[in-house]
Amino acid sequence: MIVRQLQDLENSERCIKTDNWQSVRMSLKDDNMGFSFHITTIFAGTETPIHYQNHLETVYCISGYGEVETVDDGKIYPISPGTIYILDKHDKHLLRAHEGEDIVFACAFNPPLNGKEVHDENGVYPLEAESVT
Numbered sequence: 001m002i003v004r005q006l007q008d009l010e011n012s013e014r015c016i017k018t019d020n021w022q023s024v025r026m027s028l029k030d031d032n033m034g035f036s037f038h039i040t041t042i043f044a045g046t047e048t049p050i051h052y053q054n055h056l057e058t059v060y061c062i063s064g065y066g067e068v069e070t071v072d073d074g075k076i077y078p079i080s081p082g083t084i085y086i087l088d089k090h091d092k093h094l095l096r097a098h099e100g101e102d103i104v105f106a107c108a109f110n111p112p113l114n115g116k117e118v119h120d121e122n123g124v125y126p127l128e129a130e131s132v133t
Helices: none
Strands: 015-017 019-028 036-043 045-050 054-062 065-068 078-081 086-087 092-097 104-111
Touching: none
Parallel strands: none
Antiparallel strands: 015 019, 019 036, 036 104, 045 092, 054 086, 054 104, 065 078, 065 092
């Protein structure tokens, strides 16, 4: 059994932070679960272009408000606590957090992340990246 505490991981190399978001990687590829699980915070007032060409992702909103827009068709979906969206077709999208409040998500990735992934200039995570210890 593996047991980890979010507050412990927030101050470790399992916490990856950029200008728009922070992702605490609770479980990763080396845990051998077939997926990775993250608590991700999207900072208030930001827009993040994302296009997971190598991964599928399920995203559940724990707190906060915003929207996700699918780039190919321009559809906008509101995000609020209790919303889940599933990127089952490698959907290119824009994730926006409303002003004044961060959005906190629980996210699962397949295939699992190694730990140090960040979006490239196209919003893509590499298929293989450096692992955390």
